[in-house]
Amino acid sequence: YECPEERDHYPYWHDSPWHDVVIMTDRQDLCPFFQQESQNVHTKNQCRNTQACPQCVRYNNMKQCNEHKGNWVTIASHNVPAPECIQAPWSRVNHLGNGRFGQPNTYNWTLPFVAKKGANLDTALADLEGMPSRCVMRLRYNISTDDYNPWMVNASFNENNGQGIDSPVEQNPEVDIGAKQALRLAINTNQFNRVFQDRSHSFKLLPRPASLGKNLLWNLNVRGKRGNIVQTYPGTEYDFSPNSLHAAVGDCIHFHWTGSNTNPNNNDGQGKQGTDRSNIAVQEYVRGEGGRGVYKFGGKGAQGTTWTTADMEPGYEGYVPELAPTMADLPCPEGTIVHPHQFKQCASATCASPNPNGVGMATWIKRDAFITTNDRGETLKEWKPCPSGFRVDPAHDASCVSATCPPYVRRPMNSDFWSGAVIALMSEVGVEDELKYGGWGHSHPEHLDNVTFLGMNRSQLVTLATLNSVQLGGEMSELDDAGTYFDSPVHKVTKKGTYHYMCTRNNNFSNRSQKG
Numbered sequence: 001y002e003c004p005e006e007r008d009h010y011p012y013w014h015d016s017p018w019h020d021v022v023i024m025t026d027r028q029d030l031c032p033f034f035q036q037e038s039q040n041v042h043t044k045n046q047c048r049n050t051q052a053c054p055q056c057v058r059y060n061n062m063k064q065c066n067e068h069k070g071n072w073v074t075i076a077s078h079n080v081p082a083p084e085c086i087q088a089p090w091s092r093v094n095h096l097g098n099g100r101f102g103q104p105n106t107y108n109w110t111l112p113f114v115a116k117k118g119a120n121l122d123t124a125l126a127d128l129e130g131m132p133s134r135c136v137m138r139l140r141y142n143i144s145t146d147d148y149n150p151w152m153v154n155a156s157f158n159e160n161n162g163q164g165i166d167s168p169v170e171q172n173p174e175v176d177i178g179a180k181q182a183l184r185l186a187i188n189t190n191q192f193n194r195v196f197q198d199r200s201h202s203f204k205l206l207p208r209p210a211s212l213g214k215n216l217l218w219n220l221n222v223r224g225k226r227g228n229i230v231q232t233y234p235g236t237e238y239d240f241s242p243n244s245l246h247a248a249v250g251d252c253i254h255f256h257w258t259g260s261n262t263n264p265n266n267n268d269g270q271g272k273q274g275t276d277r278s279n280i281a282v283q284e285y286v287r288g289e290g291g292r293g294v295y296k297f298g299g300k301g302a303q304g305t306t307w308t309t310a311d312m313e314p315g316y317e318g319y320v321p322e323l324a325p326t327m328a329d330l331p332c333p334e335g336t337i338v339h340p341h342q343f344k345q346c347a348s349a350t351c352a353s354p355n356p357n358g359v360g361m362a363t364w365i366k367r368d369a370f371i372t373t374n375d376r377g378e379t380l381k382e383w384k385p386c387p388s389g390f391r392v393d394p395a396h397d398a399s400c401v402s403a404t405c406p407p408y409v410r411r412p413m414n415s416d417f418w419s420g421a422v423i424a425l426m427s428e429v430g431v432e433d434e435l436k437y438g439g440w441g442h443s444h445p446e447h448l449d450n451v452t453f454l455g456m457n458r459s460q461l462v463t464l465a466t467l468n469s470v471q472l473g474g475e476m477s478e479l480d481d482a483g484t485y486f487d488s489p490v491h492k493v494t495k496k497g498t499y500h501y502m503c504t505r506n507n508n509f510s511n512r513s514q515k516g
Contacts, residue, residue: 007140008194011037013060015044015075018138020083022107026144031085041082044075103243104223104236114205130207141197150193197234212490215252220245222257222278222514226506227267238278238506240516249496253454255280255464255488270505271478278486278514279479280464281445282453283500330412340364341396344411351405363402365390443507453501455494463488465504478505 006012010023011034020038023031036042046057047065059065062072089105092098099105114133144150148168159167171189174182208217223241225232247253259276263269271277332338332346339345341364351363368384386392386400393399395408448461456464463469467482474481503514 007198010034010140010142011042012039013044014046014057015039019078019080019112021109022084022086024086024088024107026088028085028087034085035082038083039075040078040080043077046073046075047071048073104239104241106242111205130205132207133205134202135205136200136202138200139197140195140199143191143194143196145192147192209490212252212492215250215492216248217252217254217490218245218247220253220255220516222503224514225260225267226263226269226276231264231267238276238503238514240501240503240514243516245516247493249493252490252492254490255486257486259482259484259486261484268508270508272480275480276484277467277479277482277505278503279467279505280501280516281504282451282461283444283446283502283515330414330416332411333409336409338411339395339408341393341399345395345408346411347408348406351402363405364393364399367392367398367400443502445502445504452495452497453499454491454497456491460488460491 006014006016016039018039020040023034025031025034045062047059047062047068047070048057050056050058050065050068050070052068059068059070065072089099091105112135114131116129116131153168157165157167159165159170167189169187169189169192172184172187174184176182221241222238224236224238227237229237245253257278259278261275263274263276265273267274269276335349336346337349337352339347347363365387367386370382370384372380372382374380383392383397389403390400391403393401445465448458448465451461453461453464466476467479467486469488470483470486472481472483476482501516506514
């Protein structure tokens, strides 16, 4: 059931069963109006028992209601606090709710408390006993426009040439911009100032276990569904939600999520076609002989040679960092140029004298070398000294630079100009650590003998990783025969640390990096 009038207008003039939680808007100057008109705190009216239709609720104003012999009835408010009203978070157009710094836009909602029926209204909230309640959460996404004033325009502005009324907007108009050719705009007037998405989701509230006391309780869920970014649109690929959770010792975490057996069968993903499943396994920390890499213990290459740094790791041979600029690199300062062989360095513009033959710059010349072959057939290179008037380029061993060229300066980066607040925010989402140490791109789970995740015992860790509490007994290497819903008992955090975890199933190229 959907009522277009109620769907497309807020605040709505009739009564409604919906309790408002939050309004996100660019018009914060209208927040007092939105909050005052919410039925959370404001009474509403209905027209009932009209002469033509005794059971209808038809007219939305007292004048027409009275003219049709109806009763203009007042409906009480919901008697709950007014909704929060905040600035709508910025998101890039057509990028599915992704906000600044690559993180999804979210709203931190404290779930409502529903007291048992018959509770004494004078009882303190902390002493009230909760009641299981089935609830529906509704999200409405409205498309606004500045092409006309939506607060002044109504049905009386509809096109009516008989009465000389011109609509402020037209369907696919051809616009004269002063050229000989008019330009047509793709405008669908049905899409102006309307709710583009009106979605509802059911859930159940359960009484808070007494064993939790007053400790803060966090939900850790999964968002998204099976498929690549095209197939999941307008949803998203898998991700944990929240992606980064900051909890304190003593806080409680509820791991639970919903999967599916009815995902479209052609969607990319691992495991049985049509199924959505998730799990949590802590990512490995060490690499090398104690794990799978170099950062702590080092390791041995394919030829048995020992390597102890990332530069020596097999697969990294010949790797040269920083070969090309990225979005993080800013232009070189005025009076300098980008170094021709090392883009992270800026050289004085005085170094940029052209060669007489018109090829390259005279400041930098190729450095000569002695090339020999030893008795094993290996080619050896030994650099020659630079000619008079030149010195070895400190940023590029294969070049000589004019001795008159001043020292280079480091090329500036975006992060050089971050404010303290931005740096703090970046640190919260791990960007600072990633810039220093590299991302947690490992896609291999740690052995449970080495895991100390939030102080959980081994049995709890096995349940998170293998879903054995909802296992149906079939093939489980890709979690196929687990139930669609996973609900772990609430866990109280007893150990401090930074933990990185992954889903072992949803980690291929098309459904990559379901990590938290």
